[in-house]
Amino acid sequence: MEIYWKEAALGSGFALVIALGIWGVDITPIVVMAGLAVLLQMMFAGRFSSSRKLEAVTLDARDSTGPVVTFDDIGGQETAKRELLEALEFICNREKSQSLGIRPLKGILLVGPPGTGKTLLAKAAASFTDSAFVSASGSSFVEMYAGVGAQRIRKLFNMGRQAAAHQGKDSAIVFIDEIEVIGGKRGRHSSHLEYDQTLNQLLVEMDGINAETEVRVLMVGATNRPDLLDPALIRPGRFDRVVRVDLPDKEGRLHILRIHAKNKPLAASVDLDKIARETFGFSGAHLESLLNEAAINALRNQSNVIREEDLREALEKVMLGEKLDRQPLEEERRRIAYHEIGHALVSESIRKGSVSSLTVIPRGQALGYMRQAPEGDRYLYSKQQLLDQIAIALGGAIMEEMVFGSRSTGSKGDFDQAVDAAHQMIYCGMSGLGVVSKQHVLSEDVNKEVKTIIAEQEQRVRNLLSSHQTIAGILAEELLKEEKLSGDRLRKLCLAS
Secondary structure (H helix, E strand, O other), X not given: OHHHXXXXXXXXXXXXXXXXXXXXXXXXXXXXXXHHHHHHHHHHOOOOOHXXXXXXXXXXXXXXXXXXXXXXXXXXXXXXXXXXXXXXXHHHOHHHHHHOOOOOOOEEEEEOOOOOOHHHHHHHHHHHHOOEEEEEEHXXXXXXXXXXXXXXXXXXXXXXXXXXXXXXXXXXXXXXXXXXXXXXXXXXXXXXXXXXXXXHXXXXXXXXXXXXXXXXXXXXXXXXXXXXXXXXXXXXXXXXXXXXXXXXXXXXXXXXXXXXXXXXXXXXXXXXXXXXXXXXXXXXXXXHHXXXXXHHHXXXXXXXXXXXXXXXXXXXXXXXXXXXXXXXXXXXXXXXXXXXXXXXXXXXXXXXXXXXXXXXXXXXXXXXXXXXXXXXXXXXXXXXXXXXXXXXXXXXXXXXXXXXXXXXHHHHHHHHHHHHHHHHHHHOOOOOOOOOOOOOOOHHHHHHHHHHHHHHXXXXXXXXXXXXXXXXXXXHHHHHHHOEEEHHHHHHHHHXX
């Protein structure tokens, strides 16, 4: 009956406004005031934030019907797992921690590049400690209305406690991904304090975590930009432990490949150890995508097993992108072929067996590509190694110039790599400038030194390729014919000539 009275009142008011308009009364102020009243009523009712409700997921770590993630399912992060297991002891061994007077950790911050398994580690922590798991993304707390983000922070922590009580557990893990969205340094948003209020509420909630409550709560955050976080958030007593989740090394990549290959039929000839060596810089997400793309390629080729060629094709697709339909002109294809041969000959001259494959098939942004087989996981470079990188990068442009009499725009990316390596030499004290400070050295001096380094390597590459003109032509014709050459095929042709 109340609804009918409201409808009758609204209808009567609407009719009165129309009548006033007909009688010549200016109804603009009435319409504006009525609109503002409706807008305020909708705001207080939460209509505008209905599409931005807190997107949180509650998982029972021991529910056999749900996705259970354990530390055994995560490869390539042995150091991170050890640190995390140590930090989880206060949940698993509460009495012993109290007997030693250990203050329980309130927060753990997972820091590392995208795709390295930070979310999986948080889920595995919930499984390991038999805790309720509640997660949300940092963007879920961002709203244009002041106070909404802080309210959602309170709601998230309450959801964690309620989930633990509902599942009969005495602990909960609250996980916020992309925490830099709400945990950024305060004062950056001078026109809007919503971000600061949200962060303040998060700090208050973390301060309220203690070991005496019925449900113990552990805050876990994940970010790939720790430099953006407010110092008050990462101080001891809030995020007590910062766990680095870095890109996996060779053994870690092999572990990840074996985990994701468990449910995939691999051919007997597939060597995962070799794939692990050639995927330096890949994250766990890249490696999972690599095996998935290899399986898709096997299905496309109507094969019952995943062969090594499927993995090679998937490796290039993950690194460069899908093959493109566009086909360069024949003149362009010849230039591309000689360009890639130039890279390959310089690379083989510097380090035998370094070329893994080369192609003139366009992929992603590349019209051609020469892929090197890495020596191993290298984290430091000597001066000579940086000079060799510059020489290999310049090989394509120099070969074009020697064969066609000019260079092309296809060398832009190579030149960027060469200049970056030259800058690295300068700022690491390996150039003629000696030890310099990036903040104090003159840009004119840096540019002059870069030109000197590049010019010396151009001459080095030109001298090297001048004695390989004949074999370059043979290799280029073979590459144009086959569109793709393996490193072994390249070396056989070089020996035959």
